Amino acid sequence: MGEEGTAMRMVLCETEESRRTYTLNSFGQTISSYEELCYIISGQYLYFLTEGIPEGMREWIEEELGLVLPAEEETKKQLEHIIGYRNYFTVPEQRMLVQKMRTAYLYSSVRKHKMLGDLYLKHSRYLSAYHAYQKSLSGLMQLKTKEQQEVLYHTGLCLTRMFRFQEAKEFFKRSCRLKENKKCQEAYFIVSYMHGDYQKFLEDGRALSFTEEQLSEIHENISGMEERFSGSEESTALKKIDYHRKKPDDLMTRRLTWSMLERWKNEYRREIV
Template identity: 45%
Template sequence: MSKIVLCETKPAKTAYTIHKINRSFQSYEELCWLLEHYLIFFLSEGIDRSLKNYLKEYLNLEIKSEDAVQQVKEIINFQNYFTADEKIQFQQKMRTTYLYSAAKKQKLLADMYLKHHLYLMALTSYQKLEMVSGKLNPNEQMHVWYHMGLCQSRMFCFDEAKESFRKALMLKPEKQIQEAYFMISYLSGDEKSFVEDGKAVSFDEEHCKTIYENLKECEKEIFEKEQFDKLAKIDYHRKKADKSMTRRLVKTTLGKWKDEYKAEII
């Protein structure tokens, strides 16, 4: 069960919006909630002059340090939002994060943006990984390519997404990445290009054609029926169609992607 926190401080007359994470707050308690859920952002970006001025003027909270870690500590120690035990745990989490390599911290920042559907910020953060120090292990690198593909697909950059998924599959042929790869291939091309895409990740031509026909039939069923009971869990080796994969082909899901992307860029 989540804890219930009562706002004990007086809220500001106007809210402050942190545009990079598209979140606003108007009280000390709301700011602490943001710290809990977006910690890697505050540790990476710090508290800038504009936010400092707002905290001092409207919440009577003066941030003196220029160091991001110390700034977060000043905030959590300002009032009693966190219990003594929670403060210890929170500071331990900060110390652990601080010890990560620059690449690891950059990946965590990008993952946070993706989690909150901020695709432009996430993609940009993933792309910056090439310019920071430290190395990611193969599994982490695989997830970077996969997540880049998710960002690109939500931004309707299907060719770029397909290439990112392909690179991820070259590192590890995970099922969820295969599903994403074939979904994007199906959405962006015809049967011939779909088969070529399948061959590029070591699927034979007959197998690719079977998957394509399964998707085509399932898409037809989806548009004709409201229920999806007949769609079974995907198993490429048994050549069955995938409920979760084919449902993404309906325009409602594409509409959701569009709405999320539109909300971010406006």
């Protein structure tokens, strides 16, 4: 029992684990019960509204849970059948989730793909997030300025994890030009710094109306951060990695974000394998 006034929720688990599991490859999640299915739907209903319920999942639901989802019904209606099938959700929770789905269903395609990209990014699925953001870029002006900036910034993040740094820098620049934002500027200057050319760094900074004095200080600050990484065992090991089939030159092997790059590389590799 919890303390008085503390919000608590009891979930009645009325199903056993299924004989076989289903893996939602888009997020690398394995489902083995009705309760796990509902948990995933509650957090990722936008994915299903945008992409539909995968055929393999529909078959799993029918064979393992005994719920037949009519193929001719729209995805929103199929999801409503699932969440009302057993007792995972209370009646108020069902109503709230159904209302959320109906609202999201009415969003424009551009907004849906932006939100889907955000969902993929939350789960570190960078390649999938990139493709989702690409679908929203053609109608970017339909979004509010803050959302436009997020699409551009997040696209840049995805590109850095794909080792496409020059393209990433251009998206960070576009994001910065929409509205001043510290995290966009930091990402832009770090990628610029990684190219290793001080004159190019100054040129990139001038494109955002920074003075040479400001840029000198920024460059010095990033360089100071880099020195804290140099000489570490991780840095030494990373120098030996053949980045994206390109042998790293001396400039690349001494850069700021060795530890970050290894994490990105591993995450990217897990997604594309």
